[in-house]
Amino acid sequence: KEVEAVGRFRDYLNINTAHPLPDYKPAVEFLLAQASEIGLDSQVLEFVEGKPLVLLTWTGKDSSIPSILLNSHMDVVPAEREKWLHEPFAAVQDADGNIFARGSQDMKCVSMQYLEAIRNLKSKNFQPLRNLHLSFVPEEEVGGDDGAAKFVSSPEFQKLNVGFNLDEGLASPGSTYRVFNGERSPWWLKIKATGAPGHGSKLYDGSAFQNLLQSIKLINKFREEQFNLVKSGAKAEGEVTSVNGVYLKAGTPTPTGFVMNLQPSEAEAGFDIRVAPWEDVNELQRVIHEEWAPASRNLTYAFSQKENPRDKDGRPAVTVADDSSPWWTLLKEAVVKAGGELGKVEIFPAATDCRFVRHAGIPGFGFSPMANTPILLHDHNEFLNEREYLKGIRVYEEIIKAYTSHPESGDTETMAEL
Numbered sequence: 425k426e427v428e429a430v431g432r433f434r435d436y437l438n439i440n441t442a443h444p445l446p447d448y449k450p451a452v453e454f455l456l457a458q459a460s461e462i463g464l465d466s467q468v469l470e471f472v473e474g475k476p477l478v479l480l481t482w483t484g485k486d487s488s489i490p491s492i493l494l495n496s497h498m499d500v501v502p503a504e505r506e507k508w509l510h511e512p513f514a515a516v517q518d519a520d521g522n523i524f525a526r527g528s529q530d531m532k533c534v535s536m537q538y539l540e541a542i543r544n545l546k547s548k549n550f551q552p553l554r555n556l557h558l559s560f561v562p563e564e565e566v567g568g569d570d571g572a573a574k575f576v577s578s579p580e581f582q583k584l585n586v587g588f589n590l591d592e593g594l595a596s597p598g599s600t601y602r603v604f605n606g607e608r609s610p611w612w613l614k615i616k617a618t619g620a621p622g623h624g625s626k627l628y629d630g631s632a633f634q635n636l637l638q639s640i641k642l643i644n645k646f647r648e649e650q651f652n653l654v655k656s657g658a659k660a661e662g663e664v665t666s667v668n669g670v671y672l673k674a675g676t677p678t679p680t681g682f683v684m685n686l687q688p689s690e691a692e693a694g695f696d697i698r699v700a701p702w703e704d705v706n707e708l709q710r711v712i713h714e715e716w717a718p719a720s721r722n723l724t725y726a727f728s729q730k731e732n733p734r735d736k737d738g739r740p741a742v743t744v745a746d747d748s749s750p751w752w753t754l755l756k757e758a759v760v761k762a763g764g765e766l767g768k769v770e771i772f773p774a775a776t777d778c779r780f781v782r783h784a785g786i787p788g789f790g791f792s793p794m795a796n797t798p799i800l801l802h803d804h805n806e807f808l809n810e811r812e813y814l815k816g817i818r819v820y821e822e823i824i825k826a827y828t829s830h831p832e833s834g835d836t837e838t839m840a841e842l
């Protein structure tokens with residue numbers, strides 16, 4: 425039985441859905457075949473041509489109660505073959521039971537664990553009270569615009585009447601599972617400086633390079649302050665606003681390098697900022713406008729990504745995770761029943777598809793049941809051990825039982841207030 429479950433996981437890992445050209449077709453076919461084998465209703469939605477979404481449904485006894493949505497993404501990030509021990513899509517399993525593949529942690533494991541848990545529950549004749557939906561979405565790794573974002577704002581999604589959503593989390597090297605109730609919002613900032621060009625030997629104020637360096641200095645100071653809060657233990661990683669430089673562009677190129685005695689008239693830098701859910705965004709916006717990229721220093725700026733950390737009602741898009749929330753207590757108890765333990769709730773440091781659901785005012789947690797596992801998402805030699813994978817299936821069995829049996833629809837006050 426378990427051997428077959430591992431086999432199906434490896435079959436799914438064999439499908440190369442890596443960017444920049446993910447092949448969704450075989451993944452969709454594989455998932456539809458799984459659904460018909462297990463006995464789930466299925467449909468394929470295609471909001472953008474060539475970017476299909478698989479939606480599976482296990483109908484509950486009372487379809488009037490808001491449903492549970494289990495989401496996962498089909499796409500994965502690319503892998504550099506020569507830096508891996510094994511072929512990244514061969515899903516090679518070593519003597520210790522480690523399964524190596526791109527997507528083994530992020531997040532084909534979760535997709536298959538959902539399905540295996542349902543398969544097991546069906547064989548035990550369990551029947552859900554609420555409707556249970558599974559979405560397998562494209563394009564998460566490139567921002568989700570053509571995947572989860574379009575799905576969540578569609579009439580098809582409205583019809584599902586989703587009351588609660590589970591999506592991905594992170595592996596944990598320790599023995600407890602990590603769980604996330606919110607995430608930081610990406611702001612991708614490009615700052616462009618202009619200034620008088622001049623001889624490389626001349627000291628003068630207002631060159632493009634100097635203008636940009638001044639910005640970098642101020643940004644780095646902010647970065648250090650935020651990082652120090654994490655280093656001192658005052659705040660967790662997801663609770664501060666991070667900023668990291670991601671590119672620099674300046675100079676006058678020649679076929680053999682750069683001109684060395686010319687101060688350029690333009691210079692540009694890019695920053696990946698991740699805004700904490702409780703951050704004062706107006707203040708941050710002011711700092712960027714007046715201090716990091718002021719027009720007075722001949723700087724202009726633009727965002728290629730700028731998401732609001734608040735939900736549609738202006739509240740931080742953070743789901744309540746204490747004993748006042750049934751979703752929290754049911755999750756905690758289910759994990760214990762399966763022989764595991766939940767860690768302290770955290771803010772996800774990066775972005776997942778769950779943010780679209782939370783922004784719509786629907787509560788959700790990020791959770792990938794992988795304990796005793798190094799965090800290798802997007803890394804070389806991404807792997808998951810067979811034992812952890814199988815344990816995760818039992819965890820989802822308990823979660824799905826508990827969540828789909830929860831009788832109350834009182835899902836209103838499950839987003840955190842300021």
Ligand SMILES: CSCC[C@H](NC=O)C(=O)O
Nearest residue numbers: 565567610729774775776
């Ligand atoms: C602009 S959304 C980007 C989403 C991406 N998610 C996974 O790594 C991330 O960088 O967090």
Ligand SMILES: [Zn+2]
Nearest residue numbers: 530531564592
């Ligand atoms: Zn992911």
Ligand SMILES: [Zn+2]
Nearest residue numbers: 530565801802
């Ligand atoms: Zn990822």
